[in-house]
Amino acid sequence: MSRIKGKDTKPELLLRSMLHRAGFRFRLHVPGLPGRPDIVLPRYQTVIFVNGCFWHRHRNCKFAYTPKSRIEFWQQKFSDTVARDTAKEKQLRELGWNVITVWECELKQQAQETCANLLSRIVSSS
Numbered sequence: 001m002s003r004i005k006g007k008d009t010k011p012e013l014l015l016r017s018m019l020h021r022a023g024f025r026f027r028l029h030v031p032g033l034p035g036r037p038d039i040v041l042p043r044y045q046t047v048i049f050v051n052g053c054f055w056h057r058h059r060n061c062k063f064a065y066t067p068k069s070r071i072e073f074w075q076q077k078f079s080d081t082v083a084r085d086t087a088k089e090k091q092l093r094e095l096g097w098n099v100i101t102v103w104e105c106e107l108k109q110q111a112q113e114t115c116a117n118l119l120s121r122i123v124s125s126s
């Protein structure tokens with residue numbers, strides 16, 4: 001399974017520096033966990049995925065458009081990705097992890113709000 005986005009995409013960096021400033025300690029891309037979550041907070045039993053809206057099909061998001069050509073190809077690709085996302089989330093939950101998904105557009109457009117919201121979800125989950 002190849003990762004389409006790079007490891008250090010900008011929204012993810014933003015999120016990491018915010019978490020760091022807030023005093024959270026985390027690990028990155030832990031290979032042993034299903035789906036290799038982008039950020040792992042062992043103390044809170046929480047993993048965070050930073051999802052690109054296009055590939056991961058952010059619902060009702062303008063970035064999750066479908067290209068006009070080779071529609072079937074794209075739809076297959078998208079449904080595979082979404083099925084994989086659902087499966088890995090289920091696996092992680094079964095292992096006792098709290099799973100949080102953050103969308104790139106949220107980080108880009110409402111960074112402060114998204115981060116504040118995220119922090120409270122991390123803390124309240126523990």
Ligand SMILES: [Zn+2]
Binds near residue numbers: 104
């Ligand atoms: Zn989006």
